[in-house]
Amino acid sequence: MPDIYLDNNATTKVDRAVVDAMLPFFTEQFGNPSSIHRFADGVARAIKKARGQVQELLGAEHDSEIIFTSCGTESDSTAILSAIKAQPNRKEIITTAVEHPAILNLCEHLEKEGYTIHRMPVDRCGRLNLEAYKNLLSDQVAIVSVMWANNETGTIFPVVEMAEMAHAAGVMFHTDAVQAVGKIPMMLQDTQIDMLSLSGHKLHAPKGIGVLYLRRGTRFRPLLRGGHQERGRRAGTENTASIVGLGKACELAIEHMEFENIQVKAMRDRLERGIVEQIPHCFITGDLNNRLPNTTDIAFEYIEGEAILMLLNKAGVAASSGSACTSGSLEPSHVMRAMSIPYTAAHGTIRFSFSRYNTMSEVDEVLKVMPDIVAALRKLSPYWDGNGPVANPEEAFKPTYA
Amino acid sequence: MWDYSDKVKEHFFNPKNAGAVANANAIGEVGSISCGDALRLTLRVNEASEVIEDAGFQTFGCGSAIASSSVLTEIIKGMTLDEALKVTNNDIAAELDGLPPEKMHCSVMGREALQAAVANYRGEEWKDDHEEGALVCKCFAIDAVMIEEMVWANKLRTVEDVTNYTKAGGGCAACHEDIEAILEKVLKERGETFDPNAAPIEKSIITAEKKPLTNLQRIKKIEEVLTSLRPQLMADGGDVELVEVIDNIAYVNMTGACNGCQMAAMTIAGIQQRLMEVLGEFIRVVPASQMPSKLVNIQEASHA
Ligand SMILES: Cc1ncc(COP(=O)(O)O)c(C=O)c1O
Numbered sequence: 108m109p110d111i112y113l114d115n116n117a118t119t120k121v122d123r124a125v126v127d128a129m130l131p132f133f134t135e136q137f138g139n140p141s142s143i144h145r146f147a148d149g150v151a152r153a154i155k156k157a158r159g160q161v162q163e164l165l166g167a168e169h170d171s172e173i174i175f176t177s178c179g180t181e182s183d184s185t186a187i188l189s190a191i192k193a194q195p196n197r198k199e200i201i202t203t204a205v206e207h208p209a210i211l212n213l214c215e216h217l218e219k220e221g222y223t224i225h226r227m228p229v230d231r232c233g234r235l236n237l238e239a240y241k242n243l244l245s246d247q248v249a250i251v252s253v254m255w256a257n258n259e260t261g262t263i264f265p266v267v268e269m270a271e272m273a274h275a276a277g278v279m280f281h282t283d284a285v286q287a288v289g290k291i292p293m294m295l296q297d298t299q300i301d302m303l304s305l306s307g308h309k310l311h312a313p314k315g316i317g318v319l320y321l322r323r324g325t326r327f328r329p330l331l332r333g334g335h336q337e338r339g340r341r342a343g344t345e346n347t348a349s350i351v352g353l354g355k356a357c358e359l360a361i362e363h364m365e366f367e368n369i370q371v372k373a374m375r376d377r378l379e380r381g382i383v384e385q386i387p388h389c390f391i392t393g394d395l396n397n398r399l400p401n402t403t404d405i406a407f408e409y410i411e412g413e414a415i416l417m418l419l420n421k422a423g424v425a426a427s428s429g430s431a432c433t434s435g436s437l438e439p440s441h442v443m444r445a446m447s448i449p450y451t452a453a454h455g456t457i458r459f460s461f462s463r464y465n466t467m468s469e470v471d472e473v474l475k476v477m478p479d480i481v482a483a484l485r486k487l488s489p490y491w492d493g494n495g496p497v498a499n500p501e502e503a504f505k506p507t508y509a
Numbered sequence: 510m511w512d513y514s515d516k517v518k519e520h521f522f523n524p525k526n527a528g529a530v531a532n533a534n535a536i537g538e539v540g541s542i543s544c545g546d547a548l549r550l551t552l553r554v555n556e557a558s559e560v561i562e563d564a565g566f567q568t569f570g571c572g573s574a575i576a577s578s579s580v581l582t583e584i585i586k587g588m589t590l591d592e593a594l595k596v597t598n599n600d601i602a603a604e605l606d607g608l609p610p611e612k613m614h615c616s617v618m619g620r621e622a623l624q625a626a627v628a629n630y631r632g633e634e635w636k637d638d639h640e641e642g643a644l645v646c647k648c649f650a651i652d653a654v655m656i657e658e659m660v661w662a663n664k665l666r667t668v669e670d671v672t673n674y675t676k677a678g679g680g681c682a683a684c685h686e687d688i689e690a691i692l693e694k695v696l697k698e699r700g701e702t703f704d705p706n707a708a709p710i711e712k713s714i715i716t717a718e719k720k721p722l723t724n725l726q727r728i729k730k731i732e733e734v735l736t737s738l739r740p741q742l743m744a745d746g747g748d749v750e751l752v753e754v755i756d757n758i759a760y761v762n763m764t765g766a767c768n769g770c771q772m773a774a775m776t777i778a779g780i781q782q783r784l785m786e787v788l789g790e791f792i793r794v795v796p797a798s799q800m801p802s803k804l805v806n807i808q809e810a811s812h813a
Contacts, residue, residue: 413571
């Protein structure tokens with residue numbers, strides 16, 4: 108059995124058809140799209156086609172609302188920095204406690220420069236309180252940035268509604284939709300969302316290509332100034348091959364949208380149900396009623412995530428964890444902490460994220476190995492005794508220090 | 510994922526001495542649940558000989574935490590308690606053919622569990638003497654708490670100072686922004702402001718030293734410098750002791766992990782550099798083992 112890849116929220120395999128679409132732009136049509144000779148022949152047209160493909164997946168009104176960038180992170184930075192530069196008198200930013208570091212670390216940096224950052228908390232299921240959100244909106248706020256779907260739990264935030272609330276208060280709205288694009292349908296022209304970030308490598312396009320959707324009329328200040336590329340809104344010679352690849356990937360995402368939401372979801376559901384039924388003391392994190400179809404994040408109590416991943420890897424299964432050790436930090440994932448997941452569980456969270464390349468037989472394979480892996484590690488755990496956790500685990504084992 | 514050595518993987522996939530020892534008479538429980546690592550070490554100690562007859566571990570932690578626990582039990586079985594107490598975290602890491610810098614704290618946890626277990630056996634109370642912070646310098650595995658303490662203790666003012674005292678930032682330099690942030694914070698608490706262009710602290714001390722030092726002053730200054738460097742050496746599992754000062758040569762004893770390890774030469778060079786900067790005169794640092802034997806005799810005689 109070849110290795111099973113269940114880490115599609117980290118990155119995805121580039122679709123064969125995407126690779127094929129890209130190849131001519133490395134060696135034959137390698138010309139600069141701005142040039143006037145035959146090596147550039149068709150390059151500008153290919154970029155225009157890709158722009159249209161992205162536009163269609165997003166349901167954007169105009170193809171000029173699509174700005175190609177180098178990654179999701181660049182799109183996020185561009186959006187927020189643009190909003191604060193365009194509105195220098197507004198010194199507050201609203202975001203959530205569970206954003207990707209692409210947003211959170213930028214906000215932390217801006218905080219040092221004097222901005223007030225409102226990081227909205229979430230409840231135990233990872234949900235926001237919209238009443239509290241409404242009270243934060245004011246003419247002091249430069250931008251609201253709220254992710255469409257969470258990369259760890261898959262939890263979906265009500266960004267369409269939140270964008271309307273922001274506009275009602277005269278505030279710009281950005282969403283990091285890196286995990287949502289291609290997995291759930293969207294029609295941006297029917298929303299009030301001003302800016303949206305996406306990243307190619309999460310939807311079977313290559314790494315290092317992203318998009319910032321910028322609603323026509325939204326005040327904008329570029330991050331990179333220079334050439335006239337992207338209508339002067341993002342200077343730098345176009346990453347032609349990757350742009351073409353991303354266009355193709357968007358076309359394929361539209362074709363597979365139903366598959367993603369029915370078959371992929373069925374695989375995810377079967378895996379999580381199987382795990383929860385077979386393995387004691389584990390639970391699914393996030394908002395179970397509002398989730399991406401491809402993601403499940405399961406907390407295995409009393410054991411640590413990196414150790415689980417190493418044993419999974421040995422069994423040929425690739426997944427990821429919110430444990431501190433996998434990131435080299437001392438804290439478990441900020442998303443788990445924001446949901447008040449106890450430490451004994453937060454360190455043992457494993458995220459399985461599917462794609463259209465997975466199969467039901469892979470799910471069965473994982474279900475076969477998972478119980479033994481968890482049992483083996485619990486045997487080593489000071490919180491575990493025989494068939495269950497020690498009585499009153501937090502009391503029974505109280506290591507000294509910090 | 511981490512670039513673990515084969516030894517780490519071996520001990521992780523086939524841990525030795527997993528579980529609690531029956532009839533244990535020494536138990537050490539250390540770690541930090543917020544950091545995701547915790548270890549209970551159980552030992553059976555022969556009460557007559559103080560030899561560790563059996564050792565077992567229970568670990569909540571990542572691959573390297575489990576491997577460090579496993580290898581620790583293998584190292585200490587058969588040792589007396591006093592021998593076991595000499596095991597440093599570097600010994601544990603070395604036995605695993607090294608750990609990634611982010612994971613060195615797993616070996617520290619092993620050593621602490623051992624100390625805690627011995628204290629438990631002897632009816633003493635074990636006090637943790639270190640606090641761990643977020644890793645700042647990945648080249649030399651130096652965390653934020655260590656840097657902050659050194660900035661406080663030695664009134665450091667620049668990134669260069671921090672590098673001189675802790676090694677942090679002396680490698681790839683990618684962490685200089687983080688070090689500046691720590692300096693900014695501590696200097697603010699001290700009522701000063703961080704100036705990235707400030708002169709490194711030693712220079713101002715050098716200009717203060719004008720008259721040649723008397724030997725007594727020199728020895729005192731050398732002791733001061735060694736004291737300021739000691740926390741860092743001890744964090745590496747080592748220590749330094751001044752044995753004798755003859756003219757412009759300081760003879761020192763390097764103990765613990767510094768002794769004989771490849772870092773010793775670098776450490777000695779580092780100490781020498783610091784001494785010259787603070788004393789404002791040329792001084793050579795030489796291991797006491799290289800002291801001319803005649804002088805050793807004289808020294809011994811004078812101590813007798
Ligand atoms: C929610 C979210 N935002 C942003 C990013 C960053 O995207 P990129 O890797 O393209 O910079 C990621 C990917 O890890 C993500 O999951």
